[in-house]
Amino acid sequence: MSDSEQSADAAPEAPKSFTVTLNVRRYDPEVDTEPHWESFDVEMYSTDRILDALHSIKWNQDGSLAFRRSCAHGICGSDAMRINGRNRLACKTLVKDLDITKPVYVEAIKGLPLEKDLIVDMEPFFDAYREVRPFLVASDKPEKERHQTIAQREAFDDTTKCILCAACTSSCPVFWTDGQYFGPAAIVNAHRFIFDSRDEDAKVRLDILNDKEGVWRCRTTFNCTEACPRGIQVTKAIAEVKQATLGTRGV
Numbered sequence: 001m002s003d004s005e006q007s008a009d010a011a012p013e014a015p016k017s018f019t020v021t022l023n024v025r026r027y028d029p030e031v032d033t034e035p036h037w038e039s040f041d042v043e044m045y046s047t048d049r050i051l052d053a054l055h056s057i058k059w060n061q062d063g064s065l066a067f068r069r070s071c072a073h074g075i076c077g078s079d080a081m082r083i084n085g086r087n088r089l090a091c092k093t094l095v096k097d098l099d100i101t102k103p104v105y106v107e108a109i110k111g112l113p114l115e116k117d118l119i120v121d122m123e124p125f126f127d128a129y130r131e132v133r134p135f136l137v138a139s140d141k142p143e144k145e146r147h148q149t150i151a152q153r154e155a156f157d158d159t160t161k162c163i164l165c166a167a168c169t170s171s172c173p174v175f176w177t178d179g180q181y182f183g184p185a186a187i188v189n190a191h192r193f194i195f196d197s198r199d200e201d202a203k204v205r206l207d208i209l210n211d212k213e214g215v216w217r218c219r220t221t222f223n224c225t226e227a228c229p230r231g232i233q234v235t236k237a238i239a240e241v242k243q244a245t246l247g248t249r250g251v
């Protein structure tokens with residue numbers, strides 16, 4: 001057998017694993033008065049994400065670890081959490097992209113009531129979302145689809161990408177200190193309909209967001225834009241809603 005035939009038959013090298021320490025902020029309302037950190041060592045591969053690390057802990061070390069996830073592919077928005085102090089989706093964060101020479105810190109997102117471990121109560125977030133009427137309002141009943149020009153569709157294209165993960169709202173310092181503020185995600189979802197040429201309720205939504213807890217609470221810190229796993233220009237969307245409220249941008 002020639003050298004080249006021998007190397008073609010050689011078994012592929014096994015992927016290399018590495019050990020990473022996860023410090024997870026735990027809280028069990030039935031036994032704890034305060035959250036506390038717990039440390040876990042997990043064996044990971046270069047394709048593993050923080051979600052895989054959490055699964056490994058839950059399935060092999062401590063079945064009581066509580067976190068939300070569903071799609072595992074960046075679509076459902078249920079696994080937003082703070083990873084090394086930054087809001088991210090666990091299913092989109094590769095372990096190897098973090099500094100694994102040190103422990104990786106994983107905790108629940110801030111600004112929403114903590115329920116257990118990495119799970120927060122999302123109801124205040126969805127209450128704000130529902131308040132901005134995030135649905136198309138149109139009185140006509142066309143027999144065919146409502147046409148839009150490319151420019152009309154582009155006006156709200158970015159904000160259609162929202163997956164309601166709350167990474168933006170829970171990274172906003174105004175939201176942390178003022179539980180009444182609508183928060184970036186609600187404004188993004190209002191923007192999605194305010195700038196839709198088929199919708200007739202822009203004025204109603206703008207009146208809602210012109211409220212004292214509306215768009216004017218935004219201090220343009222850009223935390224929301226940096227946190228968004230969908231790459232939505234959240235601060236820009238908020239600025240456009242502010243302009244529409246003032247009448248300096250048409251809807």
Ligand code: SF4
Nearest residue numbers: 162163165166168228
């Ligand atoms: S705007 Fe981005 S960060 Fe905010 S809820 Fe939507 S997808 Fe998540």
Ligand code: FES
Nearest residue numbers: 072074076077091
């Ligand atoms: S599990 Fe669905 S977005 Fe991460």
